[in-house]
Amino acid sequence: MNSANLSRKERERLMRRQAMLEAARAVFAEKGYANATLEEIAQRAEFGKGTLYNYFPGGKDELFFAVFEEVFAQFQELIDAAFTPAASFREGFEAFVRASFAFFAQHHEVLLLVMRESQRMLLSPEPERAAFFQDQYNRVVQHLSRHIQGAIERNEVKPLPPEAVAHTLIGNLHGIHMHLMLKACQHLPAQRQALIDSEAAAHFLCTLLLEGLLKP
Structure with missing residues (x-):
């Protein structure tokens, strides 16, 4: 509904x-789900x-799920x-990659939250959390x-299973985000910082995934 x-x-x-x-997202990103408290969020x-x-x-559980619902909804919008x-x-695809870099640059705590909690949720022994x-x-x-x-259908890409391709693209995007986050924490000389620039990183990822590694 329009506000x-x-x-x-x-x-x-x-x-x-x-x-x-927003407060819950920040606390979960800083402390992780297990160490976050409602008192601190409040x-x-x-x-x-x-x-x-x-x-x-x-x-805390409902807040945690609501935070992740919002993050995934924002990704769908991107x-x-x-x-x-x-x-x-x-x-x-390149526009989506650039937008995701811009989003995480503006909301760094979201990247920390996703990196820290996504695998833990997916592999959780609690079926409802994993589901x-x-x-x-x-x-x-x-x-x-x-x-x-x-x-x-427009004959732009090879007729591979769309869901498998989507998983592959998202997985590699996740990997580049991890790379950028790690590089940002290091003190690197200028010549080694090429992929810290989001525009260069987006171009790199699209070239690698859509054109391949081997020369034609």
Whole structure:
């Protein structure tokens, strides 16, 4: 629903909820799920712990799931915004990669959160936690798969299984993000910093994945 159509009370409630999510995202990124506490999240959001329970009755678990739902929803929006009808598949994919770099540069705590918690959730011994993460990840894969299928139908890319291609592309994007994060933590001479630049990193990833490593 458009926020302009909401009452003042409803808008204020949404703003408070968003403030809680942003505080939770920061605390989870810094401490990890296991070490994060509702008290610290409430303090960061500048609300009482009881107020957090009014918005998220499930406590820390519900907040954690809500944070990841928001992150995955933002990724789906980045995909849909990048693959415009007028763009070729390469143009759309490169635009998506650049947008993801820009997003994580602006929201570094999200990158830390995803890197720290995604594998832990996927491999969790708790079935509901693993199923939640798998469902969210599959939504992103399906979003990208639809654009891959369209490119196959336009004869832009080889007729490979769209979902497998989407998994491969997202997995490699994750790897480049990890590379950039590690490089950013190191003090490197200028000549060794080529891939720290997001534009260069996007071009590198698209060239490697879409054109291959071997010379024609």
